[in-house]
Amino acid sequence: MAQGSYYVPATSKWPIIGSVGLFILVSGFAKWMNGSDLGPWMAAIGASVVIAMMFGWFADVIRESEAGMYSNQVGGSFRQGMIWFIFSEVMFFAAFFGALFYARIFAVPWIGGEGTGVMTNELLYPGYLPVWPTNGPENLGGDFKTIGAFELPMINTLILLISGVTITAAHVALKKLKRNALIFWMAATVSLGALFLCLQMFEYVHAYQDLGLTLGSGIYGSTFFMLTGFHGLHVTVGSIMLIVITLRCVRGHFEPKNHFAFEATAWYWHFVDVVWLVLFVFVYVL
Amino acid sequence: MKRTNEIIVGLACVAVLAAITWVLLSVGDNMRPGVSPFSQDVYQLHMFVLVIVSMIGVTVFAAMFTSMILHRKSKGAEPSQFNHSTKAEIIWTVIPIIILVVMAVPATRVLIDMEDTGGAEMNIKVTGYQWLWRYEYLEDEIDFYSALDRESNYARQINASIEPQDVENYLLEVDNRLIVPTNTRIRFLLTADDVIHSWWVPDLGWKRDAIPGMVNEAWTEITEPGIYRGQCAELCGKDHGFMPVVVEAVSPEEYRDWVASMRQESVASQDTVDRLWSRDELMAHGETIYNAQCATCHQVDGSGLEPAFPALADNAIVQGELDQHIDLILNGRPGTAMAGFGQRLEAQDIAAALTYTRNSFGNDTGDMVQPAQINHLQRQPESDGSLAAATTSAE
Amino acid sequence: MTATTAHDDHHHAAPKGISRWLTTTNHKEIGTLYLVFSLAMFLVGGAMALVIRAELFAPGLHLVNPEFFNQMTTMHALVMIFGAVMPAFVGLANWMVPLMVGAPDMALPRMNNWSFWILPFAFLILLSTLFMPSGAPASGWTLYPPLSLQGGNSFAFVIFAIHLMGISSIMGAINIIATILNMRAPGMSLLRMPMFVWNWLITAFLLIAVMPVLAGAVTMLLTDRFFGTSFFDAAGGGDPVMYQHIFWFFGHPEVYIMILPAFGIISEIIPTFSRKALFGYTSMVYATASIAFLSFIVWAHHMFTVGMPLGGALFFMYATMIIAVPTGIKVFNWVATMWRGSMTFETPMLFALGFVILFTIGGLSGVMLAIVPTDFQYHDTYFVVAHFHYVLVTGAIFAIMAAVYYWIPKWTGYMYDERLGKIHFWWSTISVNVLFFPQHYLGLAGMPRRIPDYAVQFAEFNLISSIGGFAFGFGQLLFVWIVIKCVRGGKQAEARVWDGARGLEWTVPSPAPLHTFDTPPVVTENTEHSAYLQR
């Protein structure tokens, strides 16, 4: 019976369940897009399986963690995992920011006749002026107006910035093991996240109903909604993570020296925060 | 002793490998020098680089083989202990850098030459469609399509009765060649209507992508009269392999004669739009247009290639409401290979194709569509897609 | 470090049969799963290649229609890249990285299982598109819009299959990085790590950096097709070429993802059979890192013909050419390792030597492609096809074969059949050159790629190439047989299978027991298994 220092988990049924869930989920999506009635149902079933899997999997991890089975080294692996996961998310957003920059710096000016685009403009789009925002020379999606940076988006920026502070406050409280303060700051962070999402929904409704700005509004609409939309999705995920952590705090989980799940969630939240700042600058302000 | 052995075997390896390389370089095909100043520059650059990399290969492999021959255990070789030498490592960092610079200098020069599209004496707009080319001579106002010739098209079918070997210039011949004058600086303006194509004639020394919604420029000056053949070089769907480019370079005088004859033809067809056409005329012209424009997808007998390309025989739209059918042909179906032909074909072509399809392959609606009818629709601006709207909305 | 392990009491409950494979968290079992999956996909992708080569046997359409031919080209590439080469490398990493760094398992064993099991489902979806009414994707593995947007019902399935493959790769890469950075045995400093581990560390970084970009690119395709966005539509202010930029920002690092682990393998094998330490260990590390760095700034060399501004073309040309320098350092270091060694030529060494020569040929034609004016001629011709098969088949695939021969005694406990192995090597090496060398000529003579039928002047070399293709393809069945034979039994392998081999993996018995290094070994500069790293 060799006793090592590293916890190697026993076999687990969750990954395979997760794979099957993902399989059903994406097949359902694909069918849905092709207009099949079966699609939404399959997607819903797949999503449920994936969610159930996550509950089961994380429950295992939490149980093991609370039972003190993890060494520092395991914690190190988890940290590595989370850091690189966040890095991959950064690169996912980079693709969409890349699209935004490319469109603004190259595609739109070329269509408008700048640089190597002289003949493009002359032969295909005479009279088109390359100004941003644009929905392209063919006015795809019809006329639209944009959302001013210093209205709702500014408020949203403040909300997210404050939430960055509150989660840090929660972290400090956790380190000092002040449970009530911890729960209070976590609740505050969750509320701010929820508020952000509500305002974002409100903004979308406003854009669709009053401004004529839709996903189909040419390249502006495409980049605007894809960037803010994926960000919103990440805020949603982050908020769910925060809620789970809050509940665990209520249950008395985490110790001042051992609270990886808390830290991971905080990192994630800060990442979502930073993405928003970049987004605010390049999508709304500039 | 050891060192002299290494040198002798090394030199022998170099000799053998150089001989092999020489054989490999001479048994196969090579790039063609081509018929324009660029193509010749490109060819020379190619040979220069090819020789350099071959020499690098010979050197590296010779060292390897020397080692394999001499430093093998079965010959009693004892392993040396060295595993590091800063001097050696600096040498094999610096020498490749020098070689790369030697290659980069002429490459840069040729590229700068090629990118200079100024001073064009004539402009030809080239538009790629699935799967034919359209050539518009901007100054001489000539405009025609160029697709795979009939004979190749028969021979290329699965189970064709003709063998490719029996067709002259199999897959490299078109119905209408691009006629250009020699010793004239020609600028090509390349674009596409549906998907990305790439216009390539090896003898001109370059290929350039034809991208929908964008116009690319490239230019040439052909020094020798002759017929130069190439192909579409960007995957553009099922018939990507059957989209040749044929350029015929003729003397400037012959070119002018050709332009004059083309002019006459197009004048003749000018007033055709307004007059009333007879059913036979429409059917005959319709068959030509259909076979040239539609048959690649919907097949000559209208049977289509299910499921991607619907059959037009016994087809609900073709047999149904005429307005819908016209609208489909004019505007196409976005997001599918079915393009709108409103901008592509003349009114009489569309009218004829409509009449033909509605009365062939077992369809017998009896409908007749007149060019004037189509012309009227073609001239109407699309509802909200006007350019004025596009530019003001951008505020 | 507190001794808190619990796995022993779980052992008794470990499931048997199929559910053992479905639920395992053991790096060796998962490594085996990856390798078996990869071999299966290699056969499937190879079968598709044979359909291509059969159609191109002679001019005229004989077997398949053009649409199906394009599907074969597309699926062949997707299956080979995402199904054969990448999983093979991940499988090797799974097996060997923990053994090489002295870790009991991968850092995140449950996630390890997940990253594998997503793959079969992803390929189930991808391959099922072949049976859909609209057929499989037919726009090339690069999926350029607008053509790819014309794909029928299978389109959405393909996009989601790619998403799944991406998720799997990212998780696999995270796991490998975490293992390398966090699980090394005491004393194994970064600069004492074996080269295979080093190269995988950098590869994993590349994977995490670029797979999400591919996910983003195909997501934009999806929304352009189904949700009315116009990223790639000039009418709405987008640009089809933008897709190519985003795709190749992924795509170029991707090709190095398929070669850096191969470099690592070769850097293990050549010292072993030269009985000499790897020459220039540190410069090897720096060269790998430089290649990885440069791979991010050369992507547009795949699109010189889209009509980019002169400055851009020059920048991408120079950046691309520079990659020859660090790659050259690697090649020269391998040669210097062999130099005045004491070489023997067992099958792994033969494949490694074949790799060095044939990969270099592919690399040299890569440098030719980097020269913009000449690339105007080479681009999208069989010259490119020849280039990348030299680096992929005689590069990546040969390295994988070498790795399998090198380590299979450690995995199974038996020696493979050396005589058959040598036959396999010679058969493969000769036929693969018959297969791909003539394609250089075809490209130079003007034959475009991705065409189902060609002008008669290309007939001869296509014929030769097809003959080589079939010879090479069926030769691989011999490989399958050698592997099966070795799993079944044979001469017992020792712990240190090769007398020149160094490294921790050779300190455990053959076959490696299910659990190794439960107590971490201690590595010092003087222990024998790190000897070949001494500088």
Ligand code: HEA
């Ligand atoms: C494992 C995969 C792999 C690897 C390692 C490489 C390596 C390289 N590739 Fe390749 N490439 C592909 C896979 C790969 N490629 C694929 C799949 C495509 C086609 C994609 C598609 O369109 O579908 C492609 C296409 C491709 C193109 C685009 C061609 C076109 O479409 O027009 C170019 C252009 O620059 C290119 C260049 C290079 C270069 C410069 C290297 C260099 O890294 C090579 C460096 C190595 C050496 C140079 C040899 C050793 C060095 C020496 C001995 C030193 C001395 C040498 C000199 C001084 C020159 N590759």
Ligand code: HEA
């Ligand atoms: C790692 C990647 C990889 C590998 C290993 C290969 C391996 C092979 N490739 Fe491939 N290839 C690509 C990556 C790869 N290729 C890519 C990226 C493209 C570009 C696609 C595009 O344009 O989009 C391409 C394109 C490509 C083309 C050009 C197609 C075209 O442009 O239309 C050709 C043509 O000859 C070809 C041939 C081959 C052959 C003969 C092999 C052989 O080495 C294969 C040998 C193996 C076998 C033959 C397996 C043995 C199986 C059997 C004997 C049958 C038994 C079967 C079962 C039991 C199911 N490949």
Ligand code: CUA
């Ligand atoms: Cu048009 Cu290929």
Ligand SMILES: [Cu+2]
């Ligand atoms: Cu590349």
